[in-house]
Amino acid sequence: MPVLEVKKLQQIFEQGTPNENHALKSIDLSLNEGDFMVIIGGNGAGKSTLLNSIAGSLPVSRGQIKINSQNVTYQNVAKRSRLISRVFQDPKSGTAPLLTVEENLSLALHRVEWRNFWRTGVKKSDQALFREKLAQLGLGLEDRLTTEIGLLSGGQRQAITLLMATIETPSLLLLDEHTAALDPKTSATVMELTDKLVKAQNITTLMITHNMDDAIKYGNRLIMLDHGQIAVELNAAEKKGMTVPKLMQLFKERSGKELNNDAMLLG
Ligand SMILES: Nc1ncnc2c1ncn2[C@@H]1O[C@H](COP(=O)(O)OP(=O)(O)OP(=O)(O)O)[C@@H](O)[C@H]1O
Ligand SMILES: [Mg+2]
Known part of the structure:
Protein backbone atom coordinates (compact mmCIF):
# COMPACT_ATOMS: atom_id res chain seq x y z
CA MET A 1 0.00 0.00 0.00
CA ALA A 96 10.55 29.75 17.65
CA PRO A 97 13.56 32.03 18.33
CA LEU A 98 12.58 33.23 21.81
CA LEU A 99 11.87 29.73 23.11
CA THR A 100 14.64 27.48 24.34
CA VAL A 101 15.89 24.35 22.60
CA GLU A 102 13.91 22.10 24.98
CA GLU A 103 10.76 24.23 24.66
CA ASN A 104 10.88 23.99 20.88
CA LEU A 105 11.39 20.22 21.02
CA SER A 106 8.62 19.88 23.56
CA LEU A 107 6.17 21.74 21.31
CA ALA A 108 7.09 19.40 18.46
CA LEU A 109 6.66 16.30 20.62
CA HIS A 110 3.34 17.37 22.09
CA ARG A 111 1.92 19.32 19.20
CA VAL A 112 -1.54 17.85 19.61
CA GLU A 113 -1.74 19.03 23.23
CA TRP A 114 0.26 22.22 22.82
CA ARG A 115 -2.23 24.24 24.83
CA ASN A 116 -1.19 22.35 27.95
CA PHE A 117 2.42 23.20 27.28
CA TRP A 118 1.98 26.77 28.48
CA ARG A 119 0.72 25.49 31.82
CA THR A 120 3.10 22.63 32.43
CA GLY A 121 6.27 23.70 30.60
CA VAL A 122 8.86 21.11 29.57
CA LYS A 123 8.27 17.74 31.21
CA LYS A 124 11.20 16.42 33.22
CA SER A 125 10.61 13.02 31.65
CA ASP A 126 11.14 14.48 28.16
CA GLN A 127 14.46 16.11 28.93
CA ALA A 128 16.38 12.83 28.85
CA LEU A 129 14.86 12.03 25.45
CA PHE A 130 15.78 15.46 24.09
CA ARG A 131 19.33 15.15 25.41
CA GLU A 132 19.70 11.74 23.75
CA LYS A 133 18.24 12.93 20.42
CA LEU A 134 20.41 16.06 20.43
CA ALA A 135 23.52 14.03 21.23
CA GLN A 136 22.85 11.97 18.08
CA LEU A 137 23.23 15.15 16.01
CA GLY A 138 26.87 15.31 17.03
CA LEU A 139 26.77 19.11 17.33
CA GLY A 140 27.15 19.39 21.10
CA LEU A 141 23.59 20.67 21.47
CA GLU A 142 22.73 18.21 24.24
CA ASP A 143 24.32 20.64 26.69
CA ARG A 144 22.25 23.55 25.48
CA LEU A 145 18.69 22.52 26.31
CA THR A 146 17.92 25.86 27.94
CA THR A 147 19.56 28.08 25.29
CA GLU A 148 17.21 30.30 23.30
CA ILE A 149 17.03 28.95 19.75
CA GLY A 150 17.54 32.45 18.33
CA LEU A 151 21.10 32.42 19.67
CA LEU A 152 22.11 29.34 17.66
CA SER A 153 23.66 29.26 14.18
N1 LIG B 1 1.16 31.11 -5.24
C1 LIG B 1 1.46 31.29 -6.52
N2 LIG B 1 0.70 32.09 -7.31
C2 LIG B 1 0.98 32.27 -8.62
N3 LIG B 1 2.01 31.65 -9.25
C3 LIG B 1 2.79 30.85 -8.53
C4 LIG B 1 2.57 30.62 -7.14
N4 LIG B 1 3.52 29.76 -6.69
C5 LIG B 1 4.28 29.46 -7.75
N5 LIG B 1 3.86 30.10 -8.86
C6 LIG B 1 4.43 29.96 -10.21
O1 LIG B 1 4.45 28.56 -10.52
C7 LIG B 1 5.64 28.19 -11.20
C8 LIG B 1 6.37 27.12 -10.39
O2 LIG B 1 6.92 27.73 -9.23
P1 LIG B 1 7.66 26.90 -8.08
O3 LIG B 1 7.87 27.83 -6.95
O4 LIG B 1 6.92 25.66 -7.83
O5 LIG B 1 9.04 26.56 -8.80
P2 LIG B 1 10.31 25.79 -8.22
O6 LIG B 1 10.55 24.64 -9.12
O7 LIG B 1 10.17 25.54 -6.78
O8 LIG B 1 11.49 26.87 -8.51
P3 LIG B 1 12.76 27.32 -7.63
O9 LIG B 1 13.87 26.38 -7.99
O10 LIG B 1 13.05 28.71 -8.14
O11 LIG B 1 12.39 27.29 -6.19
C9 LIG B 1 6.42 29.48 -11.39
O12 LIG B 1 6.12 29.98 -12.66
C10 LIG B 1 5.88 30.39 -10.31
O13 LIG B 1 5.99 31.74 -10.69
MG1 LIG C 1 11.11 26.22 -5.03
Whole structure:
Protein backbone atom coordinates (compact mmCIF):
# COMPACT_ATOMS: atom_id res chain seq x y z
CA MET A 1 0.00 0.00 0.00
CA PRO A 2 1.57 3.32 -1.08
CA VAL A 3 2.04 6.02 1.57
CA LEU A 4 1.60 8.80 -0.98
CA GLU A 5 -0.40 8.69 -4.19
CA VAL A 6 -0.62 11.72 -6.44
CA LYS A 7 -2.94 11.28 -9.41
CA LYS A 8 -3.18 13.61 -12.41
CA LEU A 9 -2.32 16.58 -10.22
CA GLN A 10 -2.72 19.94 -11.93
CA GLN A 11 -1.97 23.35 -10.55
CA ILE A 12 -3.13 26.31 -12.58
CA PHE A 13 -2.34 29.80 -11.33
CA GLU A 14 -4.32 32.87 -12.41
CA GLN A 15 -6.67 30.71 -14.44
CA GLY A 16 -8.67 32.56 -17.09
CA THR A 17 -6.34 35.56 -17.10
CA PRO A 18 -3.64 36.46 -19.65
CA ASN A 19 -1.12 35.29 -17.00
CA GLU A 20 -2.59 31.78 -16.74
CA ASN A 21 0.24 29.50 -15.63
CA HIS A 22 0.04 25.72 -15.70
CA ALA A 23 2.60 25.14 -12.95
CA LEU A 24 1.84 21.40 -12.65
CA LYS A 25 0.52 19.43 -15.60
CA SER A 26 -0.94 16.09 -14.64
CA ILE A 27 1.65 14.77 -12.20
CA ASP A 28 1.46 11.10 -11.20
CA LEU A 29 3.53 9.91 -8.25
CA SER A 30 3.42 6.97 -5.91
CA LEU A 31 5.69 6.53 -2.89
CA ASN A 32 5.92 3.37 -0.83
CA GLU A 33 6.86 3.30 2.83
CA GLY A 34 10.49 4.31 3.29
CA ASP A 35 10.90 5.70 -0.24
CA PHE A 36 13.22 8.71 -0.26
CA MET A 37 12.54 10.61 -3.47
CA VAL A 38 14.73 13.50 -4.56
CA ILE A 39 13.23 16.23 -6.77
CA ILE A 40 15.37 18.43 -8.97
CA GLY A 41 14.63 20.84 -11.79
CA GLY A 42 15.15 24.37 -13.05
CA ASN A 43 13.82 27.57 -11.49
CA GLY A 44 10.04 27.69 -11.72
CA ALA A 45 9.77 24.04 -12.77
CA GLY A 46 7.06 23.46 -10.15
CA LYS A 47 9.04 21.72 -7.39
CA SER A 48 7.80 23.85 -4.50
CA THR A 49 4.30 23.94 -5.98
CA LEU A 50 4.25 20.13 -5.89
CA LEU A 51 5.25 20.01 -2.22
CA ASN A 52 2.87 22.84 -1.31
CA SER A 53 0.02 20.99 -3.02
CA ILE A 54 0.81 17.77 -1.16
CA ALA A 55 1.02 19.65 2.17
CA GLY A 56 -2.26 21.43 1.51
CA SER A 57 -0.90 24.97 1.59
CA LEU A 58 -2.09 25.39 -2.00
CA PRO A 59 -5.59 24.36 -3.10
CA VAL A 60 -5.37 21.82 -5.90
CA SER A 61 -6.76 22.80 -9.31
CA ARG A 62 -7.39 19.24 -10.48
CA GLY A 63 -6.38 15.72 -9.52
CA GLN A 64 -6.16 13.72 -6.33
CA ILE A 65 -3.78 13.30 -3.40
CA LYS A 66 -3.96 10.31 -1.07
CA ILE A 67 -1.90 9.71 2.05
CA ASN A 68 -2.13 6.26 3.64
CA SER A 69 -5.02 5.55 1.24
CA GLN A 70 -6.97 8.47 2.66
CA ASN A 71 -8.11 11.13 0.20
CA VAL A 72 -6.66 14.39 1.56
CA THR A 73 -7.10 16.48 -1.60
CA TYR A 74 -9.53 18.87 0.08
CA GLN A 75 -8.21 18.59 3.63
CA ASN A 76 -6.76 21.75 5.14
CA VAL A 77 -3.10 22.18 6.13
CA ALA A 78 -3.76 21.82 9.85
CA LYS A 79 -5.46 18.46 9.43
CA ARG A 80 -2.82 17.19 7.02
CA SER A 81 -0.02 18.32 9.33
CA ARG A 82 -0.83 15.36 11.57
CA LEU A 83 0.57 13.18 8.79
CA ILE A 84 3.13 15.51 7.25
CA SER A 85 6.26 17.23 8.58
CA ARG A 86 8.01 19.92 6.58
CA VAL A 87 11.36 21.65 6.64
CA PHE A 88 11.94 24.77 4.58
CA GLN A 89 15.00 26.60 3.28
CA ASP A 90 15.07 29.36 5.90
CA PRO A 91 16.53 28.05 9.19
CA LYS A 92 14.51 30.73 10.98
CA SER A 93 11.17 29.42 9.76
CA GLY A 94 11.09 26.11 11.60
CA THR A 95 11.78 27.11 15.20
CA ALA A 96 10.55 29.75 17.65
CA PRO A 97 13.56 32.03 18.33
CA LEU A 98 12.58 33.23 21.81
CA LEU A 99 11.87 29.73 23.11
CA THR A 100 14.64 27.48 24.34
CA VAL A 101 15.89 24.35 22.60
CA GLU A 102 13.91 22.10 24.98
CA GLU A 103 10.76 24.23 24.66
CA ASN A 104 10.88 23.99 20.88
CA LEU A 105 11.39 20.22 21.02
CA SER A 106 8.62 19.88 23.56
CA LEU A 107 6.17 21.74 21.31
CA ALA A 108 7.09 19.40 18.46
CA LEU A 109 6.66 16.30 20.62
CA HIS A 110 3.34 17.37 22.09
CA ARG A 111 1.92 19.32 19.20
CA VAL A 112 -1.54 17.85 19.61
CA GLU A 113 -1.74 19.03 23.23
CA TRP A 114 0.26 22.22 22.82
CA ARG A 115 -2.23 24.24 24.83
CA ASN A 116 -1.19 22.35 27.95
CA PHE A 117 2.42 23.20 27.28
CA TRP A 118 1.98 26.77 28.48
CA ARG A 119 0.72 25.49 31.82
CA THR A 120 3.10 22.63 32.43
CA GLY A 121 6.27 23.70 30.60
CA VAL A 122 8.86 21.11 29.57
CA LYS A 123 8.27 17.74 31.21
CA LYS A 124 11.20 16.42 33.22
CA SER A 125 10.61 13.02 31.65
CA ASP A 126 11.14 14.48 28.16
CA GLN A 127 14.46 16.11 28.93
CA ALA A 128 16.38 12.83 28.85
CA LEU A 129 14.86 12.03 25.45
CA PHE A 130 15.78 15.46 24.09
CA ARG A 131 19.33 15.15 25.41
CA GLU A 132 19.70 11.74 23.75
CA LYS A 133 18.24 12.93 20.42
CA LEU A 134 20.41 16.06 20.43
CA ALA A 135 23.52 14.03 21.23
CA GLN A 136 22.85 11.97 18.08
CA LEU A 137 23.23 15.15 16.01
CA GLY A 138 26.87 15.31 17.03
CA LEU A 139 26.77 19.11 17.33
CA GLY A 140 27.15 19.39 21.10
CA LEU A 141 23.59 20.67 21.47
CA GLU A 142 22.73 18.21 24.24
CA ASP A 143 24.32 20.64 26.69
CA ARG A 144 22.25 23.55 25.48
CA LEU A 145 18.69 22.52 26.31
CA THR A 146 17.92 25.86 27.94
CA THR A 147 19.56 28.08 25.29
CA GLU A 148 17.21 30.30 23.30
CA ILE A 149 17.03 28.95 19.75
CA GLY A 150 17.54 32.45 18.33
CA LEU A 151 21.10 32.42 19.67
CA LEU A 152 22.11 29.34 17.66
CA SER A 153 23.66 29.26 14.18
CA GLY A 154 21.63 28.56 11.05
CA GLY A 155 23.00 25.03 10.80
CA GLN A 156 22.28 24.26 14.44
CA ARG A 157 18.73 25.60 14.02
CA GLN A 158 18.16 23.60 10.86
CA ALA A 159 19.41 20.42 12.59
CA ILE A 160 16.96 21.03 15.44
CA THR A 161 14.15 21.76 12.98
CA LEU A 162 14.86 18.40 11.39
CA LEU A 163 14.78 16.72 14.77
CA MET A 164 11.45 18.42 15.53
CA ALA A 165 10.04 17.30 12.19
CA THR A 166 10.95 13.67 12.93
CA ILE A 167 10.63 13.44 16.73
CA GLU A 168 7.32 11.70 16.13
CA THR A 169 7.69 9.70 12.92
CA PRO A 170 5.54 11.46 10.28
CA SER A 171 3.81 9.51 7.49
CA LEU A 172 5.51 11.87 5.06
CA LEU A 173 8.48 14.23 5.33
CA LEU A 174 8.70 17.14 2.88
CA LEU A 175 12.02 18.97 2.53
CA ASP A 176 12.15 22.06 0.29
CA GLU A 177 15.84 22.93 -0.28
CA HIS A 178 16.37 22.65 3.46
CA THR A 179 20.17 22.87 3.21
CA ALA A 180 20.33 25.61 0.56
CA ALA A 181 20.81 28.52 2.98
CA LEU A 182 23.72 26.86 4.79
CA ASP A 183 27.44 27.03 4.03
CA PRO A 184 28.77 23.95 2.16
CA LYS A 185 30.22 22.23 5.22
CA THR A 186 27.12 22.76 7.40
CA SER A 187 24.92 21.80 4.47
CA ALA A 188 26.80 18.49 4.19
CA THR A 189 26.40 17.86 7.93
CA VAL A 190 22.64 18.53 7.81
CA MET A 191 22.28 16.32 4.71
CA GLU A 192 24.08 13.44 6.45
CA LEU A 193 21.84 13.94 9.43
CA THR A 194 18.74 13.96 7.23
CA ASP A 195 19.78 10.67 5.67
CA LYS A 196 20.47 9.13 9.08
CA LEU A 197 17.09 10.13 10.54
CA VAL A 198 15.16 9.12 7.42
CA LYS A 199 16.80 5.69 7.32
CA ALA A 200 16.60 5.04 11.07
CA GLN A 201 12.85 5.70 11.12
CA ASN A 202 12.16 4.51 7.57
CA ILE A 203 10.42 7.81 6.82
CA THR A 204 8.78 8.28 3.43
CA THR A 205 10.44 11.45 2.16
CA LEU A 206 10.28 13.94 -0.70
CA MET A 207 13.29 16.24 -0.89
CA ILE A 208 13.89 19.14 -3.27
CA THR A 209 17.53 20.05 -3.78
CA HIS A 210 19.54 22.09 -6.26
CA ASN A 211 22.69 20.23 -5.26
CA MET A 212 23.22 17.66 -8.01
CA ASP A 213 25.76 15.66 -6.01
CA ASP A 214 23.31 15.36 -3.11
CA ALA A 215 20.54 14.45 -5.55
CA ILE A 216 22.56 11.49 -6.73
CA LYS A 217 24.07 10.52 -3.39
CA TYR A 218 20.90 10.49 -1.29
CA GLY A 219 17.55 8.78 -1.63
CA ASN A 220 16.44 5.72 -3.58
CA ARG A 221 14.41 7.49 -6.27
CA LEU A 222 14.73 10.69 -8.28
CA ILE A 223 12.54 12.86 -10.49
CA MET A 224 13.45 15.87 -12.60
CA LEU A 225 10.68 18.36 -13.17
CA ASP A 226 10.48 20.58 -16.23
CA HIS A 227 7.66 23.08 -16.76
CA GLY A 228 5.31 21.21 -14.46
CA GLN A 229 6.01 17.77 -15.89
CA ILE A 230 8.21 14.87 -14.87
CA ALA A 231 10.96 14.89 -17.51
CA VAL A 232 13.12 12.17 -15.94
CA GLU A 233 12.27 9.50 -13.40
CA LEU A 234 14.86 7.11 -11.96
CA ASN A 235 14.17 4.04 -9.87
CA ALA A 236 16.59 2.69 -7.28
CA ALA A 237 18.62 0.62 -9.76
CA GLU A 238 18.85 3.45 -12.31
CA LYS A 239 19.81 5.92 -9.59
CA LYS A 240 22.65 3.75 -8.32
CA GLY A 241 24.69 4.03 -11.50
CA MET A 242 23.94 7.70 -12.08
CA THR A 243 26.50 10.51 -12.39
CA VAL A 244 25.92 14.27 -12.70
CA PRO A 245 26.95 14.42 -16.40
CA LYS A 246 24.75 11.41 -17.24
CA LEU A 247 21.80 13.00 -15.46
CA MET A 248 22.28 16.33 -17.27
CA GLN A 249 22.47 14.46 -20.57
CA LEU A 250 19.29 12.52 -19.78
CA PHE A 251 17.49 15.75 -18.95
CA LYS A 252 18.65 17.30 -22.22
CA GLU A 253 17.45 14.29 -24.22
CA ARG A 254 14.04 14.22 -22.56
CA SER A 255 13.32 17.95 -22.33
CA GLY A 256 15.21 19.21 -25.37
CA LYS A 257 17.17 21.80 -23.37
CA GLU A 258 19.88 22.35 -20.78
CA LEU A 259 18.94 22.42 -17.13
CA ASN A 260 18.64 26.00 -15.96
CA ASN A 261 18.72 26.63 -12.24
CA ASP A 262 20.50 29.73 -10.88
CA ALA A 263 21.31 28.08 -7.57
CA MET A 264 22.69 25.02 -9.35
CA LEU A 265 25.02 27.03 -11.54
CA LEU A 266 26.31 28.93 -8.52
CA GLY A 267 26.73 25.73 -6.53
N1 LIG B 1 1.16 31.11 -5.24
C1 LIG B 1 1.46 31.29 -6.52
N2 LIG B 1 0.70 32.09 -7.31
C2 LIG B 1 0.98 32.27 -8.62
N3 LIG B 1 2.01 31.65 -9.25
C3 LIG B 1 2.79 30.85 -8.53
C4 LIG B 1 2.57 30.62 -7.14
N4 LIG B 1 3.52 29.76 -6.69
C5 LIG B 1 4.28 29.46 -7.75
N5 LIG B 1 3.86 30.10 -8.86
C6 LIG B 1 4.43 29.96 -10.21
O1 LIG B 1 4.45 28.56 -10.52
C7 LIG B 1 5.64 28.19 -11.20
C8 LIG B 1 6.37 27.12 -10.39
O2 LIG B 1 6.92 27.73 -9.23
P1 LIG B 1 7.66 26.90 -8.08
O3 LIG B 1 7.87 27.83 -6.95
O4 LIG B 1 6.92 25.66 -7.83
O5 LIG B 1 9.04 26.56 -8.80
P2 LIG B 1 10.31 25.79 -8.22
O6 LIG B 1 10.55 24.64 -9.12
O7 LIG B 1 10.17 25.54 -6.78
O8 LIG B 1 11.49 26.87 -8.51
P3 LIG B 1 12.76 27.32 -7.63
O9 LIG B 1 13.87 26.38 -7.99
O10 LIG B 1 13.05 28.71 -8.14
O11 LIG B 1 12.39 27.29 -6.19
C9 LIG B 1 6.42 29.48 -11.39
O12 LIG B 1 6.12 29.98 -12.66
C10 LIG B 1 5.88 30.39 -10.31
O13 LIG B 1 5.99 31.74 -10.69
MG1 LIG C 1 11.11 26.22 -5.03
